[in-house]
Amino acid sequence: VKVKDVWFNGGIALDAAERGGGPFIWRFTVFERVLHTVVAVAFFVLAFTGLPLRFSCVAWAPTLIAMWGGAPAAGLIHRWAAGVVLACMAIFTLYLAVRFAKAPDKRRFIPGPDSIFLQRSDFREFWQMLKWSVGRASKPRFGRYSYRQRFSYFVAFLGMMVIGLSGLLLWFPEWFGRFLPGYVFNVATVIHSYNVMLLAALIVTYHFVDVHLRPNKAPLDGVMFTGRATFAYMQEEHPLLAEAIGDPAAGPVSARAVRDRVAPPPPTWMRRVHVALGMVALALGALLVGLSLWDALC
Amino acid sequence: VVRPATLDSSAHRGIACVRCHPRAEQFPHVAEAGIAAPCESCHAAADSTWRAGVHHFATGDSARARCVECHGSHRIVPVARLAPLAGAATMNGACVRCHADMAPAPGDVHADSVACIQCHGAHGMRPVADPATHGLAVGIARACAACHAAEAREYWQDAHGALAARQAAGEAPLGRDTAATCVDCHWGHAVRVPQDRRAHFAFADACIRCHPRYGATFRESYHGQATRVGSERAALCADCHTAHSVYPTANPASSVSAARRTAMCRQCHAEATARFAGYLPHADPRDRARFPGLYALWLAMTILVVVVTLIYIGHAVLVSRRTVLERRAQP
Numbered sequence: 001v002k003v004k005d006v007w008f009n010g011g012i013a014l015d016a017a018e019r020g021g022g023p024f025i026w027r028f029t030v031f032e033r034v035l036h037t038v039v040a041v042a043f044f045v046l047a048f049t050g051l052p053l054r055f056s057c058v059a060w061a062p063t064l065i066a067m068w069g070g071a072p073a074a075g076l077i078h079r080w081a082a083g084v085v086l087a088c089m090a091i092f093t094l095y096l097a098v099r100f101a102k103a104p105d106k107r108r109f110i111p112g113p114d115s116i117f118l119q120r121s122d123f124r125e126f127w128q129m130l131k132w133s134v135g136r137a138s139k140p141r142f143g144r145y146s147y148r149q150r151f152s153y154f155v156a157f158l159g160m161m162v163i164g165l166s167g168l169l170l171w172f173p174e175w176f177g178r179f180l181p182g183y184v185f186n187v188a189t190v191i192h193s194y195n196v197m198l199l200a201a202l203i204v205t206y207h208f209v210d211v212h213l214r215p216n217k218a219p220l221d222g223v224m225f226t227g228r229a230t231f232a233y234m235q236e237e238h239p240l241l242a243e244a245i246g247d248p249a250a251g252p253v254s255a256r257a258v259r260d261r262v263a264p265p266p267p268t269w270m271r272r273v274h275v276a277l278g279m280v281a282l283a284l285g286a287l288l289v290g291l292s293l294w295d296a297l298c
Numbered sequence: 299v300v301r302p303a304t305l306d307s308s309a310h311r312g313i314a315c316v317r318c319h320p321r322a323e324q325f326p327h328v329a330e331a332g333i334a335a336p337c338e339s340c341h342a343a344a345d346s347t348w349r350a351g352v353h354h355f356a357t358g359d360s361a362r363a364r365c366v367e368c369h370g371s372h373r374i375v376p377v378a379r380l381a382p383l384a385g386a387a388t389m390n391g392a393c394v395r396c397h398a399d400m401a402p403a404p405g406d407v408h409a410d411s412v413a414c415i416q417c418h419g420a421h422g423m424r425p426v427a428d429p430a431t432h433g434l435a436v437g438i439a440r441a442c443a444a445c446h447a448a449e450a451r452e453y454w455q456d457a458h459g460a461l462a463a464r465q466a467a468g469e470a471p472l473g474r475d476t477a478a479t480c481v482d483c484h485w486g487h488a489v490r491v492p493q494d495r496r497a498h499f500a501f502a503d504a505c506i507r508c509h510p511r512y513g514a515t516f517r518e519s520y521h522g523q524a525t526r527v528g529s530e531r532a533a534l535c536a537d538c539h540t541a542h543s544v545y546p547t548a549n550p551a552s553s554v555s556a557a558r559r560t561a562m563c564r565q566c567h568a569e570a571t572a573r574f575a576g577y578l579p580h581a582d583p584r585d586r587a588r589f590p591g592l593y594a595l596w597l598a599m600t601i602l603v604v605v606v607t608l609i610y611i612g613h614a615v616l617v618s619r620r621t622v623l624e625r626r627a628q629p
Contacts, residue, residue: 056526057517064527071529133616170520174567177574185577186592189520194599198606206610214614215621 014275016216017223020232023248024263027234028227031095033257036224039088042081044284047200049078051288054193055295064291079171086164089157113143113240118154122147143240148210152202159199166192197292204285212282220282225274226266227257304372337365347422368392389413403488417441417486426481431466438486439479452542453480457549459542475508482508483541495530505535515580531566538562538579 013019028036049068052061068074103109111119125147131137166188169176173185212220216236223229234242245260254261266274305311316322320336338345345365348354353363368389375388393414394401402409408417415423417438427433439462443450453459461477464470483504484490490497502525506513516522516535524532538554545552553562563570581589583596 052527053520053523056523062527066528071524071527072531074527075524075529129617130613133620135620173577174569174571174574177569177571177577179573181573182576183578186581186583186589187595190583190592190595190599194596194603197603198599201603201607201610205607206614209610209614214618215625 014219015226015271016218016221017226017229017233018266018271020230020236022231022235023253024228024265025231025234025245025248026228026254026257026259026261026263027223029257029259030227033224033227035088035092039085040281042084042088043203044281045081046078046085047196047288048284049074049081050196051200051291054196055291057298058291058294061291082164082167082171085160089160089164114145116145116150116153118147118150122150126151141239142237143244144238146237148206152207152210155202156199159195159202163192163195163199166195200288200292204288208282208285212278220275220278222266222271222274222278225277226270228263228266300372308372308374309376310372310374341365344421351419351421351423352425353423363396367396389415400487403485405490406488407491408489412445416444426486432468432472432476434462434466434476435479435481436462436466438481442480449542456542456544457546458544478504478508498530498534498536499525501536501541502534511582512580515582518582519579521579533566537565 048064052058052064052074055061065071065074068077100106100109105112109115110117111121125140125142128137128140129147132139169180169184169188170192176184212218223233229237231242231245231248234245241260248262251262253264255264257263310318317339318336321328348365369392390413400414418426419437419441424430424437426435426438428435428437431437439450439453439459454463458478461470462479465472465476483501485500485504490500502513502516502522506516517526521533525534540553543551543553545555547554547556549555550557552558560570560572560575563575567574578589581592583589583592586593
C-alpha cells in the first residue's frame with residue numbers, strides 16, 4: 001500500500017473534511033486560515049516556553065527550555081510569540097470591524113447565524129446536545145458555527161486578553177511598579193499561570209478532542225488548513241448551512257477561496273503538509289498533558 | 299630488608315635503628331622486633347595532640363591511624379621541607395589510602411591547592427561533627443577563616459554564625475536543626491567558586507534543606523522557576539539575602555529589611571521603585587491565613603480550571619459515546 005493511498009485515496013481519508021461524497025465547499029478564507037495557523041504555532045511556542053517554567057519541578061522541564069537555547073532565549077521567544085498573538089488579536093478585531101462595516105444587515109451581525117459571537121441559542125443547543133447524548137432529544141442542527149466553535153472563540157479571546165494583560169505586567173514590572181503596588185505582581189502571577197491552564201485545557205482537552213479526535217472525525221480534521229470540506233461533511237457538521245447552500249452541483253468551481261462556493265479538491269502538497277502538521281500538533285498537545293500530569297506527581 | 303640508601307633521603311638519616319626498633323637490640327632478632335615505633339620519645343608534643351584526636355580515640359582494632367600510616371616509615375620527610383603543593387599531595391595521598399570516598403569531587407576548587415590537614419587539622423584531628431561542639435562543624439568553620447578571613451568575619455556575626463557559635467558552646471538549644479556552618483552550604487569536598495552560577499542552584503538547595511517552606515514558595519515564584527529550568531540571571535536565595543550576612547527580615551541589618559529592600563531589588567531591577575519592592579517574593583497563594591486575598595484568587599482559579607476541564611472531558615465523552623452508539627445502530 002502506497003502512503004499516498006493510505007492518506008487520501010484508498011479506504012477512508014485521514015482528514016475528516018475529505019470524507020464522504022459531494023464536491024468540496026469553501027469554508028474558510030485564506031486570511032482566516034493563515035491567521036489560525038500563525039496563532040496555533042504561537043500557542044505551541046508560548047506553551048513550550050512558558051509551561052516548563054510553571055511545571056519546573058518536572059525532571060524534563062529544563063530539557064525543554066534548553067531546546068530553545070536556554071532560559072534567556074526561551075524567555076525572549078515567549079515574549080515575541082506573545083507579541084505575535086496580541087498582533088493577531090488586533091488584526092482579527094480589525095477584520096471583524098471591516099466585516100461589520102460591510103455587512104448588509106448590521107442587526108444580524110453579532111447575534112446571527114453567521115456570527116462567531118457566543119449567543120443565546122448556543123446555550124439552548126448545548127443543552128439539547130447533552131440531552132441527545134443520553135438519548136432524550138434529537139441532535140441539534142448547526143448552522144455555520146456550532147456552539148462549540150463559538151464557545152471556543154469566546155474563551156480563547158477572553159483568555160488571551162487576560163493572559164496578555166497579566167503577561168505585560170510581568171514583562172515590565174519596573175515600569176508598572178512606578179504606579180502600581182508590588183502586590184499586583186503576585187496577583188498577576190496567579191492569574192497568568194492559572195488562566196494559561198484554563199486556555200491550555202480548552203485547546204488540548206476540548207478543541208483537540210472536539211475538532212480532531214471525536215469518533216466521526218478521528219484522527220484529524222483539516223478544514224481550517226485546506227479551507228474546504230466535502231458537502232457530506234457540511235451536511236453532517238453544519239446541516240443548516242448545507243441546506244442554505246442548496247444543490248452543490250449547480251455552482252461553478254471557484255478557484256478563489258470564496259465562502260460557500262464549490263472548491264477544487266485540495267492539492268496533494270497541501271494535504272501532506274496539513275496532515276503532518278496536524279499530527280505534530282496532536283502529539284505536542286499530548287506532551288503538554290503529560291507535562292501537567294507529571295507535575296501533579298512532584 | 300631496609301637498605302642504607304632508603305634512609306639517605308629521610309629526616310631520620312643518622313638516627314640509629316634501635317631508637318625506633320628497641321627490641322632489635324636482642325640478637326638473634328625476635329619476630330616482633332620490627333613493630334614497635336616509639337615516636338613519642340622524640341615527638342612528645344605531636345604525640346599528645348594525636349592522643350586527643352580522632353585517629354587515636356576513635357579506634358577500631360586495626361583501622362586507627364598511627365604515626366607511620368600518614369608519615370611513612372623509613373623514607374620519612376618533614377612536611378616543612380617539601381614544596382607546599384608536593385607536601386599537600388603527599389599528605390593527601392596518605393589520607394586517601396583510608397578515606398578513598400573523601401577524595402575531592404571533580405571541580406572542587408580546593409582539590410589541587412588545599413591539603414586535607416589544612417581544614418581537618420593534623421595530629422589533633424577532631425570528627426567533623428564533633429561531639430565536643432554538640433555536632434556542629436565549627437572546628438572546620440574556624441579552619442576556613444585561616445584563608446577566608448573576610449567571609450568568616452561576616453559569617454560569625456550573622457544569624458547562622460552567631461547561632462552556630464552559641465549552639466556549639468552549649469549556650470543555645472540545638473532544636474530540630476543546628477545552625478549552618480561553612481560546610482553545610484559549601485560542601486566540604488565539592489567546594490565551588492562563588493562565580494560559578496551553576497553551582498548557585500546547589501547553594502539554593504542547601505538553603506532549602508533547612509528552610510523548606512521558604513524554599514517551596516521560592517520554587518513557585520518566577521525567580522525559583524526560572525533558575526530551576528536553567529536561568530543564570532534570575533535571583534537565588536543569596537542574591538537577595540546575601541551569603542554571609544543573613545539576618546531575619548525584621549533586623550535592620552538584613553539586606554531585605556524594610557529600609558534596604560528597594561536597594562536590594564535594584565541590584566538586578568535597576569529601575570525598581572519602593573512600590574515595586576512591595577512584591578511578596580515568598581507569597582504562598584495556598585496559605586489562607588497569611589495571604590487571604592491570593593488564597594481566594596487561587597481557590598477560584600483552581601475550581602474554575604478543574605470544573606471547566608471536567609465539563610470539557612465529560613462533554614467529549616458523552617458526545618463520543620452517543621456517536622458510536624448511533625453508528626452501531628446503522629446497518
